[in-house]
Amino acid sequence: MKKFFAVIGDPIAHSMSPAMHNDLFHANRIDAHYQPLHVKREDLADAIKGLKAIGISGFNVTVPHKETIIPLLDELDPLAQSIGAVNTVVNLDGKLIGFNTDGSGYVRGLHEEMSSLKDKKVLVIGAGGAARAIYFTIADAGAEQLDICNRTISKAETIKNDCPYLVNSDVYNIKNAEESLGLYDLIIQTTPAGMAPKVQDLPLSLHNLKAGALASDIIYNPLETRFLEEAKSKGARIQNGLNMFVYQGALAFEKWTGIFPDTNRMREIVLSQLGG
Structure with missing residues (x-):
């Protein structure tokens, strides 16, 4: 049958x-x-x-x-x-x-660009369902530092407080995250910014992004969002959501x-x- x-x-x-x-x-x-x-x-x-x-x-x-x-x-x-x-x-x-399977799917796909998270400093942008799944899975994978930022900071705090895995973590508003962006090896963009019809939207400014960091966007349509375009122009490696x-x-x-x-x-x- x-x-x-x-x-x-x-x-x-x-x-x-x-x-x-x-x-x-x-x-x-x-x-x-x-x-x-x-x-x-x-x-x-x-x-x-x-x-x-x-x-x-x-x-x-x-x-x-x-x-x-x-x-x-x-x-x-x-x-x-x-x-x-x-x-x-x-x-x-x-x-x-x-x-x-969202969080585990993200981490499996990430391994093609970053084989281990053990000594990495990670920033998650956004506090929706995908951010929550990714945050929990990366916490379980043993990142050295796992921070999260969101326009509504209380939503990010809820994700941090609900996470069942021990991990060093701080919660930031968007402005503070922008100022400390150069600290991170991996920046994960989980918001709808960059999707049609608002393809020119950015979740935050990338002016402090360090060259060689990995900028990851969970959006795959378009394949290269403005977030990824700007990250690439700063010398970062990029990965879309495919x-x-x-x-x-x-x-x-x-x-x-x-x-x-x-x-x-x-x-x-x-x-x-x-x-x-």
Whole structure:
């Protein structure tokens, strides 16, 4: 019997996940189909009940449902529980179990540019769900210093205080982060700044960025945001969000099938969807 997978969100038409996962099912000779499903906030509970009723094998969760889906699931993986957000659901013998592969996907993708975080000083910009997942995972990976900044400083403080892993960490407002930017080996941009239609937006000024640092943006469309353009002009290395997107998808695929897929193939599929 053909297995059914999906991604739920609002909006959802822009998602690259169906092309990526359907290609993986074909390449691995798995009889399955992955479908985007437009689910509005007010319909989430009914949608989850329906997906469970039809025996969906698994699904991804994107904005705005990553947090609100939690009470609708049967179980949570400990990391997803500590993060407070779910992006991957597995149906195990009729139980819907929630996972979060955003942070681990980010760190797996980061290893192509930075093999270890043990002696690194890291700054996370932003305090949304992706920032929270990345912050927790990097804290667990043992960064020497892991700081976080946000326009609303209380949101950044909440992430620091909720983190279950021991790590040296300070919380800054944007101005203070700009002044101390030269201290960091890795700067991670997790806000929507740079996405259409506000492609010229910057989350903060990069005038103190040190040459040789790695500037990482979790946005992959456009492939080079203004944040990355300016970082490159300062002599920094850059990485866009394509690796995070690919690896979080690969980890979800592995949870569903037991197979860790070809990430180079996944990357090429997404690039082809983006027009090269």
